[in-house]
Each structure stands twice: as C-alpha cells, then as structure tokens.
Amino acid sequence: MNDEQARELPKAYDAGSVEAGIYTRWLAADVFAPDGAGSRADPAKPPFVIIQPPPNITGALHLGHAQRTTVEDAMTRHARMTGRSTLYLPGKDHASIAAQYVLDQILAGEGESRQSLGRERYLERMHAFMAETRPFMTGQLERVGASLDWGRERFTMDDGSALAVRTAFKRLFDDGLAYRAEALVNWCPTCRTSISDLETIATPETGTLWTIRYHLVDEAGQPEPAAWISVATTRPETILGDTAVAVHPEDDRYRSLVGRTVRIPFVERDVPIIADDVVERAFGTGAVKITPAHDLDDFETGKRHGLAQITVLDDEARVNEAGGPYVGLDRYEARQRIVADLDALGDLEGARPHDMIVGRCQRSNDVVEPRLKTQWFIRTKPLAAKAMASVREGRVEILPARFEKVFFHWLENIRDWNVSRQLWWGHRIPAWTCPDGHVTVSDRIAGPEACGTCGRPAAELTQDPDIFDTWFSSGLWPFSALGWPERTADLARYYPGTVMETGYDILFFWIARMMMLGEWLTGVAPFETVYLSGLVKDPYGKKMSKTKGTGVDPLTTIAEIGADALRFALVHGIAPGADVKLGQAKLDGARNFSNKRWHAARLVLGARPPEVPPNAEASLPAATDLGPAERWILGRCAATIEAVSRAHGAYQLGDVTRLLYEAVWNEFCDWYLELAKARLADPATTPAAKAATWRTLAWVLERYVRLLHPVMPFITESIWARLPHEPGDPDLLIVAGWPSPDRERALADPATEAAVESLLGLVRAIRNARAEAGLEASATLEADLVLPDPGVRAAYDELAEPLGRLARLKPVRSHAGLETLPASVAALVVISPAGEARLSRGSGDREREHARLERELADAHRRLAAADERLADPAFAARAPAAVVEAARLRRAELAAQVATLTSRLADDLGGEPTT
C-alpha cells in the first residue's frame, strides 16, 4: 500500500503518526485470529495459546495491565512469527464483588444504594455502567498494540460462561465435591456478603484484652457472689453468645471447677465449665469463654462438646434479639456498654493493650465477622491433590520455579471453599429447594423439572438467591472461553493452553483454582506453563495506586512517548516474578531507543547507492563483495538472532530487550553504520562493493526489525513497509517469519570478526589517549600504525579509510613491525592488543601524556604481579583445569609484553619535540 510513497521516513520520529493506522491495517488483514485470512501459520506446528487474566470490566487499565499485555503480546507475536497459529483471546471479567463495590460507591454519590434500587434495577444499572467502561478498555488494549483475536472475545457473564458455570457446579455436586452446609463463614458487614478466606486480610492491630469474672452457680442454681472464674477476651460483646467456659484438662488451678456451671451475665444463661486441650494455660487467665457462633476455634470446640451455637449479631453486625438488653446496638457500641456494665458490677478485673490479628475485608476493609450461615462449599482436598500432582509430575511448569513451594504450601493447607455470595451481580447458584427442604442442582438454564428427591414440580421449587464467588467462573476460564462444556473445534485445538500469564498476586485466587477445576472437569491441566509476572511499582518501590495518584493511564504515557517506547520500558530488564520500578528515566531511555531505531532506519533508507535499484528485492551480498566490517556485523547479527531466539524460548523478555538494545545501539549504530557510511562515501569503493555494503545495511536492519517486532510492533511495522524484502515475504511484518541465523552465519568468519573487534579496540584506545592527552578533539593527526598480526593488518588495509575517520587520523601509514617505523617518528603512543599507534602530537600536553603512560605502566605492573602470583602457586597448576591455566599463561605473557612495550616507550625520546 505504500509502494507509491517515498521510501524515506519522515525526518522527525513522531510516535503518534507512526502508530496511526497500523492497528487498523492488522485488523483489516485479519492476522490476529489463528485461523484468520491473513494468518500464515503452519497447521502442522503446535498452536501457541496464551491465557491472560480477563481484566475487571468496571476498571480502566493501568500500567500493570499494560505490562502484562505487553508480555503476553510479545510472546504471542514471537510465536506467530515462528509460524505457529496463535490464540490470544480477549476477555473481561464481571468481577462480582469488585464491580458491586465500585458501583455502590457511584450510587452512594447519587444518594442511591443497592437496597433503594432493588435487584432488577441494580443489575440494569450495572449493565449500563459496563457499557461505558468496556469500549474504553478495548481502546486501551488497541493502543497498546495487543494482537488479540477480537472475534473470539468473551465475558465471564455471557451465556457460554453461564452454561459452563452451571455444568461445572452440577458435576462437582454429582461428584460429591459441592455441598451445602451450615458453617462459620467470613462475613463482611459492609459488603453484606460472605467472602472467602483469601479475601480476608489478616491485619495486625492493637486491641484490648479484658479480664472478666463469670460467677459460679451453686447447687441451688444461684450465682455465688464470691466465687468466680476469670476469663480473658478481646471481644466482650460476644459474651452474649457464650455457651461454655473452657480450661485445660491438666490445669491444676481449675481442675476442681470442671463440670461446674457459671452464669453468663446480661443474658443470665448458665453454661458449663469444660476441659479441652485447645486452651493455652499460659495465655490470659488460662480460662477461655466459648462462643461457637462467632469464633472459629470456639466453633470447633463447641462441636466437640455438643454446645449450643447462639448467634448474637445480625448481617450488619448489630446485636440481635438474642442479645437481651443490648439488642440493636452496633457491635462496637455493645462492646463499650458491656465493658462499662461489667465494671459497674465489679466483674471487670482488668484491661490491657493486646497485639492481635484482625481479619479485614479485601474490598471494604471492614472487620470481618465469623458468622454461622448455610452456604455452598467446594470440597477442595481432592481437587488440590490433582493440582499439586500436575506440578509435581511436570505437566505444569511454574516460572519462576520458586513459586512452586508457595503454591504447594497453600494447597496443602487449603480449607473448603465457600462459593456462596449474598450479592446480585454474578452467576446465580443453580440449586433449588423444595418445600420439604430437598436440594436439587441442575445445569438446565430453566432449572430442574422437578425436585430430584420427592418429585415436586418445578413451580414449587425456589432457587438459591445467592450467586457464585466471581473466581468460580474465572477458574473455568481456560476452557469455558473456548466453548466448554460443548465439544467445540476451538476446545479441541486450543485446549489446554500453552502459557498462562499473570501476576504472582493471584497465584491462589486464580491459578490454583483454574488448575483444580481444570484438572477435575476436563481431565487435563489447563496450561503447560505458568508465567508469573512481577508487579509494576512506582520509582519508590510502592504499588501503583489510583488513590495515591501513582496509578497511570497507559494512554497518557503513550501520548507522551508512544506505545512502542512504553512497551519497551515495561519489559526492559524484567524477569519472571521480579517486581519492576518504572520511573521517568526508564521511559526516557525507551523513548530515546525508539528514536535511535527510527533514525538508523532513515539513514539506511536514505543511503541507498544508485547501484541498487529503488525497488530491488532484498538479498544477501555475494561473499566476495563483503568487506571485513560487513563480515563482522553479519557475524554479530547471527549471534544476536541466536541469543534473542534463546531468550524468547525461555520467556526471558528482559534479556530480549537488553540484547537488542546493545546490538542495535552499540554495534549496529555506533560502529557499523559509521563504517558503512565511510565505505559508501569512499570514491575508491567499487560499485559492487557499494551495493554489497548497502545490502548488508538493509539486511541487518531488516533482521533487527523482525527481532524487535514482538516488543515494538508499531515502529517495526512502519519501517518494514519501507524496506526491501525477499520474494515470499508478506506485506505485513506481523506475519513475517522469525529469522534464523544460518545465512548470516555462512557469510561471517570468526577470524575476520576477531580482527575487526581488535581494530575497534584500537580506535577506542586512540580516542581515549587523545582525550587523556588533552588533544583537540577535532584535530586530524598523522599516524603510524604497527599491526603485527597479518590478519589484523589485512582487515585494517580494507578499513583504513573509515577507521581513520573514526579515530581522526590522516594520513595513516601502516607497518608490519616496529623495525619498519621511521626512526624520526616520535609522538603520542597508543598500545592496544591489536598493535601500536604513534600519532603526531598536535597541540597536546606532553606532560599529561607522559603521566598517562606512567599510569598505564603502573597498572600493567600491578596486573602482571597478580598474574605471576597466581601462576606461582603450585596448587593452581595442579588443580585448576588445563584450559584455565593455559589462559592464565597467555594473559601473563600479554601483560609482560605490554609492560615491556610501555617501559621501552617511556625510555624513548618521548620528551623530545615531534619530528614528523
């Protein structure tokens, strides 16, 4: 489409205009879908399926999402270029409790509430809200460049997910893994729902430990004013629900009291003193009040002793009618009143500060109340066993591996999963109860036709009003998004997935549950590899947070530096499981790299010599037309292709960007572009050599464009459109092939590479010496080079012009050995492994230069002494591998030569006037 346009790139790099239209072209070409019209995938290769956590429908994406998306997208793009069909399926999560929490806040601002609207209107409002956020999030993903298969987009509340949820639940119920029971659950009084253990955050707090007296009851049933047992509690309001006092069975202090009865104040209930070894004798008074309906430990103790369970708080954590005189009071008000009343009775023995752990709701931060409720639970032990086995047996790999231990620890100690939520936004639990209390679970959308136990007709059944924990449907995602339980073609081809990418913060919430449910329901682990991303932190290492103003909309950053630079910054230096700090410096660096990339391409495109026709296809030059620099860069290019491919294979994106940054900036731009420019400009260069030089430039540029595409898709696609290609290459880079290093390798040559490296080292040494000696930077100096190695000298002869330019030397006379040097030459001396350079001194400072050589000599002496010491140790020669010893010997010889040369040069007439 751009054939008519000039091949030159605009002078300034403007990310916005570079990116414009490219996403649309990808969409139009239908290249995102694994089976899209533009796909060039090889059906014989195994597909690559990435699984992403569907983001919450109600939120906007932040930089953390952008990072995950970049990681997922880069993996997907790499796989696509290797010819695999790739599935990167977009989704949104209905996020039941999180969404309700957000919507409730909005409603509160309008003076409305969940209750004031009622279930139906509330859900209508939720849909309206989603209709606003959804397109915004989709737009964000497009701007970031995510190559998502939009045709397969799914939502965890769509009909397919609903069917999956019903089917999964029925299967679990039929398998005896879902059960309904009355048990203590974590209750959030603010959210008015139960929550899972994971959503209950253990928070350290300093509370108060009160010591209070319960009076013993005598044989006549009267409390004894002078006889009591003291108990310690942090929750005096639960006194109202006490049904026993427990002591340790071997506690001599209380042995005689076991079996007696005490009276609970205010509710005037007589309860037994029991013995149970759950009691810690050293804590408090060694006697503990037992409130089975409001404490997990007490619940267990109560069951062991057959105690009554008396609930004294309601859904809003207010004292209920069981609470006698305190009915209607909030739990904290009741606590204060009870403490005061006990004090008035003389039964408050003491109060002291006490450090403890309080469970708080992940959403509302309210203190979670253990409450007795009849709810649905998933029996997790059998599921956990399967999930653990899949990792132990190597069917699932977790990256980084250290998270395996965390994963096992959690699953080994897992408790049953309460999946009932008393919320409205979510999947309704497909369980129906008949008037006789029989429960029927059905996967039919209309519900069961009749009670499964007594046959009462559907009309007499009532559905459970509760909905599922949002993570229940999320746990089905890898297969429900592909059509399960239907036996769809997608499910057959793309399940199980290849890589599951997400942050380590939802290892338990999501990954563990997907594995538990996936193994049980589909018989296989839902993915092969779990790639755990680190979290994106602000420059101070804090979590990005919208409330603190550190949460950034990716679109803002994209507007500033472009999507490519943002993506680069987000993955540069990352490793699985490691958090990254993202600050302005990193963003600037990425922007600069994009800029560098752009201008390098401009140079190459603009440098095409007339020998190469404008529409020529790309090809590697003939070996005979290559100069040493071309062989060198082709060798480096091959090495980069290999290293980057390896890094992708290991999912080490941080290495990918590091390798490419170095290859593009330090090798290609800093050295090869300069060498190639000079060769192209040199009138002595033959037309064939000029063509070969440019073809090398274009070729290597093109390889690096391919290699960079997964991370920086827009700028590379844009450059690709202007580059020459080989026959068979597609119009769009996104579906071009991932390079293999073979052809570059065939043209490279290690000896030439080494020779060029050492010449570049010589240039560096000369620049260094000139700067150190205080020579005028722009002055061009005459020079004599002594290059003893014939290979290096041969390479030099071909590169004399460009190297002279880089070191600012002219004219340069090269010599095979010192003896061929004119005796009159007396100048700045530069010694490097490649050889020796003597420059006319120009306007430099002789004393500074002398001092420089002295320093170098002292340095060489020190190193030589260290090398000698090492070699002198007989144990080293005896025990170290031969290769290491040999290397040390060579090193020692090199140092000795350097010392000799430096000594000799210093002894020469360096102090004399230049004679050249």
Next chain:
RNA sequence: GGGCGAUUGGCUCAGUCGGUUAGAGCGCACGGUUCACAUCCGUGAGGUCACUGGUUCGAAUCCAGUAUCGCCCACCA
C-alpha cells in the same frame, strides 16, 4: 509464628557452569555545530559485590550464620 525474595558505583539494575581486568542505562565531569539521530557523538571518574565464618587452587557466584529492607502465608482467646 512460618516461608520467600532482595542487598553489586550517587540512582535503577545485568552478571551464564565458581575461572582473565565485575558490566550497562541514568546521573556526574570533560570535550564535540560535517550530510540518521543534541531524544545525539566521544572520553572519563566512580565499586572492600551488606556483614561474619566456611568450602575451594580460585567465591559477587556455593554453604552456614547475622543484619537491614520488601513480600506472602498464619483460627490462639
């Protein structure tokens, strides 16, 4: 209470299987206006690899312990 991770120049981080002189970016200093790029180019300074001990011919790297920071898990009133 249990577990995990980190500690390398002023800052942010690489560092492979233990093996030449521990690297990079940013920042800093000095110097650069020729036709890709000042979002640039060149040069340099700057490190007791947290500490202690051990293993080894040899330790930033392996082992043990300590310290500091961060994170995860945890039903003792």
